[in-house]
Amino acid sequence: MANLEKGLIQIYTGNNKGKTTAALGLALRAVGHGYHVFILQFMKGRQDYGELQGLKRLEPECRIEQYGSPGWVLKGQAKETDRREAREGLERAREIIMSGEWDIVILDEIINALWFELIPEEKVMELLAQKPEHVEVIMTGRNASPQLIEEAHLVTEMVEIKHPYELGIQARKGIEY
Template sequence: MMDLGLIHIYCGNGKGKTTAAMGLGIRAAGRDKKVLLTQFLKDNNTGELISIEKIGTNFQVIKGEPVKKFFKFMTKQEQKHTKLEHEKRFKDIILKAIEEKFDILILDEIIAATNLDLVSLNNVIEFLKNKPKGLEVVLTGRNPNEKLIELADYVSEIKAIKHPYEKGINSRIGIEK
């Protein structure tokens, strides 16, 4: 682990939060740092994950069950199942990061997961307050809770000024996914 591990938040309504987190992970892996990543509320089908698999053992990904639709469109049973899976994965990935002495832990869309109460905000806060001193932690998502902002060392807001979706252009392989 590094001497000093800080907390990063990439938030906002703009495109690029996940890409920024992945870029940090790729930079660190290139410097022989151990990086661990998981994505909440995602379908595991992104170009970034394909690239990361080619990096090797310095950048590991723990995939969750693919989430194929927005939370609000899930049945109550699907929501309950997603909550149980997300809570368990959050606990498992923290344990892995600590036990295997990772340098960086990227929790992609953890902010959305806490906002939807799929992962307890209190559990995330408790982890951040008590994380190993040398563990760098990256959180992404829209509308972070003020308590997360207070704990963070870096908070970067990515603001959407213009997006092709507004013109009816869907996400494209290699650019948005």
């Protein structure tokens, strides 16, 4: 198995689309170079996301698991099932990161799970501090905290300049999901 010499911490944040797409693009590139990628999606439980089917074609070098309900979570109104799913996802992330079997671990929407108070930020910070040297961790989601930004080596903010929603164009299969 090819291991990275030095795994960094990356964040894709901001209010515009493209965070998950950027992380999945990195996964595709990494698999092309022989790396092993594990993707954990927080707050996503729908089965119609195109990446779920597309990434199956990259197995066993790339795997994806979801930890979330199919519906929406409202800030301050999270259900216990939402918190439980997020805690299970974080525990699974710990197992994957510490296993030594994966070069790159993508924690898709974990920053949203933090913002919605589904999991405590200190648990994520502990995990980042304990990650093995060779594991790259990519986190996505809106509203990255100053503490997370400080810990990361690379932070990219997706800034909306123009969006199809402004024209009344809804999310499109294969493009936004």
